[in-house]
Amino acid sequence: MTAFELIRALAHRATVSVVVTDTTIASPGPIILCANEAFGRLVGRDLIDILGRSPRFMQGKETRRDTLDTFHRALAAGERFHGYLTNYRGDGSKYRAEVDCRPLHAADGRIEHFVAFEREVVRRIGRPVEGAGGRYEPTRVSNDLLTDGLRDLGLFEHA
Ligand SMILES: Cc1cc2nc3c(=O)[nH]c(=O)nc-3n(C[C@H](O)[C@H](O)[C@H](O)COP(=O)(O)O)c2cc1C
Structure with a gap:
């Protein structure tokens, strides 16, 4: 089983x-090969309308170009991007997304896919806590075991 099949x-x-x-970095890539139902709910679109498109469809007026440049550089270098982006839903409403994107390697070391775990966050009220995620907190606390497992692996900055 490949990492892609396992994640799916x-x-x-x-x-x-x-x-x-897929691993096409320049437009029209990266092309979405697979997304789960939770992703469809997060971005407010039917999965059928997402597959085959680039995640750029979520961008809008307040999506920061400098963050996208950092994202682009990380993809081009085959490195992890972990950051916060302003995304737009199908109905035009915006939300703050925590995006943890990583390359998936084949056995020979080649990058075969990129995978991102995403969730909505809001600005934390009060004093920031330690770490990159200190200014944000998730909008929903999940009791899903996969989410717990990913958190244990350090995928997201905070609970
Ligand atoms: C798996 C994956 C998920 C992504 N998710 C988002 C996202 O939620 N929002 C966003 O604005 N860009 C997202 N991107 C980044 C864009 O697809 C694109 O790479 C980014 O705009 C930088 O490229 P550019 O400089 O050509 O615009 C994602 C990329 C990958 C590979």
């Missing part, structure tokens, strides 16, 4: 949003 199977009914793309 695990993500199916998970509450954490998962999206997998």
Whole structure:
């Protein structure tokens, strides 16, 4: 089983949003090959309208170009991008997304896909806590085991 197949199977009914793309970095890529139902709910679109498109469809007026440049550089270097983006839903409403995107390697080391775990966060009220995620907190606390497992692996900055 490849990492792609494993993630697809695990993500199916998970509450954490998962999206997998090919490795084409320049437009029209990266192309979305698979996304779970939670991702469809997060971005407010039917999965059928997402597959085959680039995640750029979520961008809008307040999506920061400098963050996208950092994202682009990470993809081009085959490195992890973990950051916060302003995304737009199908109905035009915006939300703050925590995006943890990583390359998936084949046995020979080649990058085969990119996978991102995404969730909505809001600005934390009060004093920031330690770490990159200190200014934000998730809008929903999940009791999904996959989300717990990913958190244990350090995928998201905070609970
Ligand atoms: C798996 C994956 C998930 C992504 N999710 C988002 C996202 O939620 N919002 C967003 O604005 N860009 C997202 N992107 C980044 C864009 O697809 C694109 O790479 C980014 O705009 C930088 O490229 P550009 O400089 O050509 O615009 C994602 C990329 C990948 C590979």
